[in-house]
Amino acid sequence: MTVALATIAFAVLWFFHPFELGPPIAGLIGLVLLGTAFISCGLAASTLTENQVVAAMVTYGILVFFWFMTWNEAVGNEQLIRVLLLLSLFDHYYNFASGTVQTVDIAYFAVFLAFFLFASLRSLQSRAWRGIA
Amino acid sequence: MTAETEIDAEHLHKSFAGSVAVWDVSFHVARGEVVGFLGPNGAGKSTTIRMLTGVFPPSSGRASIAGHDVVRETIAARSQLGYLPERTPLYGDMSVARYLGFIAEMKDLPARDVTAAIRRAMGAAGIEHVAHRLVGNLSKGYRQRVGIAQAILGDPRVLILDEPTSGLDPEQVAEIRLIRSLGDERRTVILSSHILSEVEQICSRVIILARGRILAVDEPRRLEERLRPPPRLCGARQWPDLAALRGVESHPARDRLGGRRCPAGRRRDPESRRPRRARPRRPPRDRPGHRRAWLRAGRARSGGDDARGDLSPTGRRGIAGERRVRAIFAVTRRELASYFGSWTAYVLLAVYLVLSGYFFYSDLAFFVTFGAQNLATGLWRFVFIDYRLVTLLVMPLVTMRLFAEERKLGTIELLWTLPVRDYQLIAGSSSRPGSSFS
Numbered sequence: 001m002t003v004a005l006a007t008i009a010f011a012v013l014w015f016f017h018p019f020e021l022g023p024p025i026a027g028l029i030g031l032v033l034l035g036t037a038f039i040s041c042g043l044a045a046s047t048l049t050e051n052q053v054v055a056a057m058v059t060y061g062i063l064v065f066f067w068f069m070t071w072n073e074a075v076g077n078e079q080l081i082r083v084l085l086l087l088s089l090f091d092h093y094y095n096f097a098s099g100t101v102q103t104v105d106i107a108y109f110a111v112f113l114a115f116f117l118f119a120s121l122r123s124l125q126s127r128a129w130r131g132i133a
Numbered sequence: 134m135t136a137e138t139e140i141d142a143e144h145l146h147k148s149f150a151g152s153v154a155v156w157d158v159s160f161h162v163a164r165g166e167v168v169g170f171l172g173p174n175g176a177g178k179s180t181t182i183r184m185l186t187g188v189f190p191p192s193s194g195r196a197s198i199a200g201h202d203v204v205r206e207t208i209a210a211r212s213q214l215g216y217l218p219e220r221t222p223l224y225g226d227m228s229v230a231r232y233l234g235f236i237a238e239m240k241d242l243p244a245r246d247v248t249a250a251i252r253r254a255m256g257a258a259g260i261e262h263v264a265h266r267l268v269g270n271l272s273k274g275y276r277q278r279v280g281i282a283q284a285i286l287g288d289p290r291v292l293i294l295d296e297p298t299s300g301l302d303p304e305q306v307a308e309i310r311l312i313r314s315l316g317d318e319r320r321t322v323i324l325s326s327h328i329l330s331e332v333e334q335i336c337s338r339v340i341i342l343a344r345g346r347i348l349a350v351d352e353p354r355r356l357e358e359r360l361r362p363p364p365r366l367c368g369a370r371q372w373p374d375l376a377a378l379r380g381v382e383s384h385p386a387r388d389r390l391g392g393r394r395c396p397a398g399r400r401r402d403p404e405s406r407r408p409r410r411a412r413p414r415r416p417p418r419d420r421p422g423h424r425r426a427w428l429r430a431g432r433a434r435s436g437g438d439d440a441r442g443d444l445s446p447t448g449r450r451g452i453a454g455e456r457r458v459r460a461i462f463a464v465t466r467r468e469l470a471s472y473f474g475s476w477t478a479y480v481l482l483a484v485y486l487v488l489s490g491y492f493f494y495s496d497l498a499f500f501v502t503f504g505a506q507n508l509a510t511g512l513w514r515f516v517f518i519d520y521r522l523v524t525l526l527v528m529p530l531v532t533m534r535l536f537a538e539e540r541k542l543g544t545i546e547l548l549w550t551l552p553v554r555d556y557q558l559i560a561g562s563s564s565r566p567g568s569s570f571s
Binding site: 023024027030031034035038039040041042043045046047049050051052053054055056059060063064067090093096097117120121124125127128129130131132 | 149150154180183188189190424427428513516517518520521524525528529530531532533534535536537538540541546549555556558559562563566
């Protein structure tokens with residue numbers, strides 16, 4: 001719904017005042033990837049528990065961690081910040097939001113997605129040794 | 134295993150984190166038999182049943198359903214199976230007909246046969262007159278009948294019912310009669326119970342389990358004859374005196390038990406002088422490769438998985454792909470229907486609109502105050518900068534239901550025994566928030 005509305009809004013605007021289409025398309029790709037990353041994270045959290053509130057809190061915890069991790073740049077040294085920037089979810093999204101598509105950002109989101117989907121699968125299959133609680 | 138054997142279990146063991154749940158359970162069930170698992174709570178009935186239905190693999194040993202190994206050909210085995218878990222797996226927000234329609238899709242019944250199959254199952258379970266009522270509004274007895282209807286949907290060769298009468302009033306003879314009518318010459322039934330009289334009424338053979346082992350296997354009438362003097366009360370339930378079972382059909386597991394305590398732990402067999410071996414010293418570890426084979430069977434298509442006649446390899450690939458997509462769409466549709474059937478979706482929609490409106494208003498103010506270059510800049514800021522916060526706040530509220538809800542309802546256990554793979558469940562579940570997002 002989000003992406004559809006945004007696309008329609010940009011299309012209407014473009015119809016009246018044509019502008020370069022590349023950057024908004026890059027932004028929309030970024031938005032889709034970001035949403036997909038959120039969904040995969042939420043899905044993995046929901047496989048862990050039968051309590052929906054716990055599932056939501058775990059998802060918030062993980063996503064906010066990936067958001068806040070580069071905020072306190074003054075504390076870490078330069079190398080640590082460099083590593084954290086590589087891991088930060090939103091720093092990778094900013095590149096899309098500024099209208100550029102970079103392979104490293106796509107790869108990051110692909111790995112993020114694959115990791116959480118794999119975690120979901122493993123969590124479901126953990127019944128083999130954990131049983132059904 | 135003879136040609137007539139429909140369910141075959143050989144030396145099944147299961148342990149969880151070092152504690153033994155099932156120890157060396159072996160039995161065979163012939164086609165058309167109705168067999169009861171009898172035992173107290175914690176005897177290993179449900180664990181044995183879950184191994185047979187493919188919920189999880191045995192730590193060691195093997196089992197097959199209708200000739201298909203439950204570990205290596207788990208999808209083929211599940212497609213011959215109807216299963217009613219201990220907690221009746223129902224979605225309260227669906228009507229009975231829609232619920233059965235969903236199960237039919239998950240069982241991959243041919244589309245042209247679905248309506249007739251649902252009608253047959255509802256007729257057999259006696260629930261035609263509640264077809265359009267919400268499952269959540271039905272009485273306990275009717276819910277159980279709906280559970281039985283989903284199990285017999287598609288006429289599976291093997292029917293496994295885990296405590297089908299638990300929670301029902303003793304007077305609910307209609308349900309007992311219904312369960313008794315399920316077995317015929319084509320269909321094999323296993324059911325579990327901790328009430329001897331029920332099993333006597335329904336089953337042609339009884340397997341008595343206690344502490345994860347088989348104590349006795351015999352016809353209920355013969356078991357009853359040996360229960361002299363009359364059964365004593367152990368706890369709240371009636372339990373056979375194990376000394377009286379001494380002459381019952383010999384079984385290696387039963388022989389090893391010697392003079393162990395009665396299942397409820399109240400007294401020991403006075404005649405026995407042999408030392409008791411209540412627990413193996415070391416619980417069986419998962420056999421190397423056993424769990425791997427089960428995981429692999431959940432990913433790759435094994436030879437026995439496609440039970441739709443002899444097609445060319447290309448045709449089989451096409452049908453297998455179609456089956457995968459069909460199951461994924463079925464899960465997505467159910468998720469969407471369930472979501473919009475409750476108030477949660479509307480509350481979330483309101484939260485979403487309020488947050489979006491707030492950010493849109495603030496961006497518009499920014500545009501007016503600071504004079505952004507053009508309207509596209511303002512829209513850009515709204516969609517790509519602020520909107521991620523709305524997504525971050527709303528998305529966990531959308532995804533929190535998915536599998537957490539399935540676990541809470543107990544339906545996850547049923548989904549694990551339907552002929553679909555885990556990744557299809559994941560793809561189907563994630564498509565729902567995905568479709569609302571995109």
